[in-house]
Amino acid sequence: MPEMTAISLTVNGQARTLTATPDMPLLWALRQELGLAGPKFGCGAGLCGACTVQIDGQPARACQMPVGAVGTARITTIEGLQRDPLFERLRAAWLEIDVMQCGYCQAGQLLSAHALLKATPQPDAAQIDGAMEGNICRCATYPRIRAAIAKVAKEAGHGR
Amino acid sequence: MGVEAIDRRSFLRVSAALGGGLALEIAVPGRAMAAAATPAELSAYVTIAADGVITITGKNPEIGQGIKTALAMLIAEELDADWARVRVVQADYDPARYPDQFAGGSLATPRNYLPMRQAGAAVRQMLLQAAATRGAVPLAELTTEPGLVVHAPSHRRWTYGELAAAAAHLPLPDPTRVPLKDPRKFRIVGTPQVGVDSAKVLRGEPLFGIDTRQPGQLYAVFESAPAHGGRLKSCDASAAEKAPGVVAVIPLKEAGGAYALVDGVAVVATNYWYAESARTLLKLEWDLSAAKGHSSEAYAAAAKALLDKGAGTSLRKDGDAQARLATASKVVSARYAYPFLAHAPLEPQNCTALYRDGALELWVPSQVPRQAVGMIETRLGIPAARITAHMTRIGGGFGRRLDNNFAVEAAAIAKALPGRPIQLIYSRADDLKRDFYRAAGWHAFQAGLDSGGRLTALTCHAVTFGTDGKPNRACEMDANNFPAGLLADLAYQQSLLPTTIPTGPLRAPRSNAHAWAFQSFLDEVALAAGKDLPQLMLELCAEDRIVGDHSDPAKALSAFSTTRARGVIQRVLADSRWASRPRSGPRALGFGFYFCHYGYFAEVADVTVEVGDYRVNQVWVAGDVGSQLVNPLGAEAQVRGAVIDGLAQAAAQAITFADGAPQQSGFDGFLLGRISATPPIAISWVPSPNPPTGLGEPALPPVIPALTNAIFAASGRRIRSLPIRA
Numbered sequence: 107m108p109e110m111t112a113i114s115l116t117v118n119g120q121a122r123t124l125t126a127t128p129d130m131p132l133l134w135a136l137r138q139e140l141g142l143a144g145p146k147f148g149c150g151a152g153l154c155g156a157c158t159v160q161i162d163g164q165p166a167r168a169c170q171m172p173v174g175a176v177g178t179a180r181i182t183t184i185e186g187l188q189r190d191p192l193f194e195r196l197r198a199a200w201l202e203i204d205v206m207q208c209g210y211c212q213a214g215q216l217l218s219a220h221a222l223l224k225a226t227p228q229p230d231a232a233q234i235d236g237a238m239e240g241n242i243c244r245c246a247t248y249p250r251i252r253a254a255i256a257k258v259a260k261e262a263g264h265g266r
Numbered sequence: 267m268g269v270e271a272i273d274r275r276s277f278l279r280v281s282a283a284l285g286g287g288l289a290l291e292i293a294v295p296g297r298a299m300a301a302a303a304t305p306a307e308l309s310a311y312v313t314i315a316a317d318g319v320i321t322i323t324g325k326n327p328e329i330g331q332g333i334k335t336a337l338a339m340l341i342a343e344e345l346d347a348d349w350a351r352v353r354v355v356q357a358d359y360d361p362a363r364y365p366d367q368f369a370g371g372s373l374a375t376p377r378n379y380l381p382m383r384q385a386g387a388a389v390r391q392m393l394l395q396a397a398a399t400r401g402a403v404p405l406a407e408l409t410t411e412p413g414l415v416v417h418a419p420s421h422r423r424w425t426y427g428e429l430a431a432a433a434a435h436l437p438l439p440d441p442t443r444v445p446l447k448d449p450r451k452f453r454i455v456g457t458p459q460v461g462v463d464s465a466k467v468l469r470g471e472p473l474f475g476i477d478t479r480q481p482g483q484l485y486a487v488f489e490s491a492p493a494h495g496g497r498l499k500s501c502d503a504s505a506a507e508k509a510p511g512v513v514a515v516i517p518l519k520e521a522g523g524a525y526a527l528v529d530g531v532a533v534v535a536t537n538y539w540y541a542e543s544a545r546t547l548l549k550l551e552w553d554l555s556a557a558k559g560h561s562s563e564a565y566a567a568a569a570k571a572l573l574d575k576g577a578g579t580s581l582r583k584d585g586d587a588q589a590r591l592a593t594a595s596k597v598v599s600a601r602y603a604y605p606f607l608a609h610a611p612l613e614p615q616n617c618t619a620l621y622r623d624g625a626l627e628l629w630v631p632s633q634v635p636r637q638a639v640g641m642i643e644t645r646l647g648i649p650a651a652r653i654t655a656h657m658t659r660i661g662g663g664f665g666r667r668l669d670n671n672f673a674v675e676a677a678a679i680a681k682a683l684p685g686r687p688i689q690l691i692y693s694r695a696d697d698l699k700r701d702f703y704r705a706a707g708w709h710a711f712q713a714g715l716d717s718g719g720r721l722t723a724l725t726c727h728a729v730t731f732g733t734d735g736k737p738n739r740a741c742e743m744d745a746n747n748f749p750a751g752l753l754a755d756l757a758y759q760q761s762l763l764p765t766t767i768p769t770g771p772l773r774a775p776r777s778n779a780h781a782w783a784f785q786s787f788l789d790e791v792a793l794a795a796g797k798d799l800p801q802l803m804l805e806l807c808a809e810d811r812i813v814g815d816h817s818d819p820a821k822a823l824s825a826f827s828t829t830r831a832r833g834v835i836q837r838v839l840a841d842s843r844w845a846s847r848p849r850s851g852p853r854a855l856g857f858g859f860y861f862c863h864y865g866y867f868a869e870v871a872d873v874t875v876e877v878g879d880y881r882v883n884q885v886w887v888a889g890d891v892g893s894q895l896v897n898p899l900g901a902e903a904q905v906r907g908a909v910i911d912g913l914a915q916a917a918a919q920a921i922t923f924a925d926g927a928p929q930q931s932g933f934d935g936f937l938l939g940r941i942s943a944t945p946p947i948a949i950s951w952v953p954s955p956n957p958p959t960g961l962g963e964p965a966l967p968p969v970i971p972a973l974t975n976a977i978f979a980a981s982g983r984r985i986r987s988l989p990i991r992a
Contacts, residue, residue, distance in 0.1 A: 107509065107510065108510065109510065110510055110511070126537070126539075127510050127511075127539075127540075127543075129543075130537065130539045130540075131539060134537055134538055134539040138485065138537045138538060138539075139537065141479070142470070143470060143471070143472035143474075143477040144470025146474075146476070146612075146613070146661070147476065147538075147614065147691070148612045148613075148614070148694070149694040149932060149933050150693060150694055151694065151932050151933065151934070153932065153933040153934060154612065154933055154938075156612055183470065184468075184469065184470035185469075185470050188469065197468050197469075200464075200468055201460055201464055201465060201468065202460075204458070204460045204461060204464065204899045204900075204903070206330075206461065206464055206467060206468070207330035207331070207332070207903055207904075207907060208328075208329060208330025208611075208612070208613070208659075208660065208661050208662045208663075209330065209461075209463070209464070209467035209468075209473075209659070209661070210330075210474060210611075210612045210613045210661030210662060211612050211661075212467055212468060213467075213468075213470050216468065234941075235941050235942040236942075238941045239940055239941055239942050241941075242612065242933065242938050242939075242940060243612075243941075244610065244611055244612040244662045244664075244938060245330050245662060245903075245907045246906065246907040246909075246910035246911055246914075246939055246944070247903065247906075247907065248910065248939075248940075248941040248944040249906055249944060249946070249947065250903070250906075251941065252941070252944075
């Protein structure tokens with residue numbers, strides 16, 4: 107049986123320590139030990155993307171990563187992107203187009219979109235769908251998710 | 267069809283708001299709306315602060331349907347508020363002040379459209395009166411601009427904030443007599459408005475039920491029988507109790523069955539993960555004998571036997587359909603079947619509860635908190651008067667949270683741990699296992715055509731689930747299913763199968779299945795008659811008719827108007843260029859129409875069939891929900907969401923059972939729609955001079971027959987059993 111131990115993490119640029127069993131998924135450490143509500147619990151199996159965070163800048167499913175295996179990797183949640191210029195452009199587009207309905211999946215959607223545009227500033231339609239395929243929106247806001255990502259990409263293109 | 271389907275009698279109470287300003291409560295008793303309406307009052311609460319900021323309380327549960335925004339827009343419109351200075355706060359469950367605090371049936375818009383406007387108009391009237399007194403000018407010379415009362419002759423103006431304290435001391439106008447705006451002068455209603463909570467959600471703020479955090483909070487999971495109807499025989503919790511983080515293991519006894527509380531064992535820990543891990547260490551013995559034989563295959567075989575036998579309980583008998591069929595020049599027969607479905611909202615069921623000194627405090631993401639509180643009172647003996655229920659934002663409803671077993675469980679766990687706030691969380695497997703499923707169903711149809719290809723008779727025998735001659739929850743077939751009332755010889759029958767599987771309403775309950783079965787069969791009938799489905803529909807709807815009771819305002823909106831049906835059918839045919847599309851090759855159009863939840867929707871799907879699978883290229887939607895959209899942004903979101911939801915249901919969704927146990931336990935087995943399968947969706951609104959009605963549901967049903975009829979047109983494969991990719 108796993109035993110509780112002190113674990114150090116770097117979350118949103120800050121050093122955090124918690125006591126947990128190493129097998130605890132990062133999601134539950136973030137939500138219930140460190141008090142971050144942004145990453146959401148949807149399926150616990152890496153199939154819905156509601157718990158998406160970034161680990162060293164790459165989108166990752168926090169429900170699939172044991173907290174004991176994170177080590178020194180940098181974890182970013184939606185709470186940690188508040189002054190990120192690309193995130194702010196995404197958030198503005200999300201609001202302008204009124205993407206969300208219930209909103210439960212949207213932090214995960216934004217983190218996936220953010221990682222996509224960081225790596226591929228001018229994605230085509232297939233690249234947008236490919237990057238967002240792992241994020242379920244049960245309300246099916248997909249048409250507006252596509253439109254919001256395309257809008258941010260287009261504005262960035264014009265800004266060059 | 268009457269324009270005013272909602273009784274207007276109402277009254278207001280007013281008082282000075284804390285810190286200066288005006289507080290208004292409006293109550294509208296005696297609504298004469300749907301049969302489900304309880305004889306409760308409807309109320310809203312408005313405050314205007316001295317600085318002019320207006321706070322409107324949202325009374326209804328927000329499940330993503332946008333009601334928190336839409337109802338506030340109605341009040342703000344007639345108040346002539348500056349929308350940018352309106353704040354909307356969520357009410358607690360408070361039946362003394364706010365009746366109808368529920369989200370279901372697409373009812374919030376039709377029930378609240380007029381009362382919310384009257385509330386706003388009454389406040390505006392008081393502000394005008396206050397300005398008349400202050401400026402010593404005739405009331406008739408005053409008008410308003412957003413947030414201001416204006417006296418044009420003297421070029422004077424007062425902010426609402428300046429007037430609010432004085433207005434609060436004025437007598438109340440009768441809200442049924444205050445003038446309402448001409449909708450052509452609306453500044454807020456009918457304009458696209460972003461959801462009032464969107465900015466917060468997009469910063470990850472803790473608004474949802476599962477985000478609730480109370481000091482010293484613990485987390486619970488609840489292990490129930492693996493099969494519906496199972497009973498707990500024995501529990502050995504010794505290993506689980508010793509697991510890391512575990513605080514308590516609590517066996518709970520059945521009280522009220524699946525809809526309230528079933529046998530099970532709660533594991534309470536300092537973190538959900540510890541509770542979830544420890545539950546695997548429980549050694550439980552279950553008596554599953556009651557669930558034996560309750561399997562999808564057994565149900566299908568029993569349904570087939572009932573349909574073969576042919577005689578069900580009559581739901582409706584117009585003329586003599588059997589005699590007509592006997593003399594028809596052509597008879598078309600077919601059977602249709604659809605599976606159980608789960609709701610699978612993305613936020614799993616959860617509820618936070620704190621029991622202390624005989625009182626219970628709940629943070630409950632419920633579509634109908636009244637039912638949660640009532641059930642807890644009945645089953646756990648905590649008086650409703652000692653229960654406080656906070657309504658959280660809700661991560662999707664779809665009808666799942668109209669049933670509140672999760673709240674009863676949370677309350678029972680909290681009651682066993684007085685003084686400790688506990689949050690019960692369902693795993694995804696729990697959520698799929700403990701659902702109240704859209705019922706599976708089976709239909710046998712027969713239709714008769716005369717020598718001229720006219721439909722002359724229709725029969726439908728439906729098999730669904732029921733007990734003691736009564737259909738189970740959300741299982742019954744609607745005796746008014748189209749084309750009832752438009753065909754002289756028509757008969758609908760129903761037979762019931764016993765089940766242990768709990769059923770419940772899923773977005774557009776019943777309609778989400780019946781639209782598919784009826785519109786698919788009518789597509790077959792139309793083709794047998796040498797025409798297409800829209801042509802048959804337009805023939806059946808050729809005369810201006812109202813089917814149903816439209817003299818009774820309570821039923822007027824439920825009555826079916828052929829005029830409104832034709833309006834959306836013709837519009838979607840034009841939008842999709844139905845008549846001019848080629849009729850051959852692997853790409854084709856399919857059509858579907860349905861009327862439910864007061865909304866008329868006609869939809870066309872453009873589908874390509876290739877190598878045993880299909881792709882949806884586009885969907886066109888034409889909808890009539892009355893004279894006015896409240897928030898066009900929200901309205902379009904509901905329609906697109908419903909269409910994509912319907913496409914995903916039809917494509918691959920099913921919950922199957924083996925001896926009462928669901929065979930799907932996650933999103934690998936129960937497949938929700940994803941972005942890549944989402945086609946472009948074009949929406950046309952067909953306004954009509956009717957009261958505005960809701961949009962959470964009615965756009966979903968017709969897309970499923972539109973899809974399957976298109977697959978037939980493109981491939982010759984008639985889909986008579988869902989899901990398509992079974």
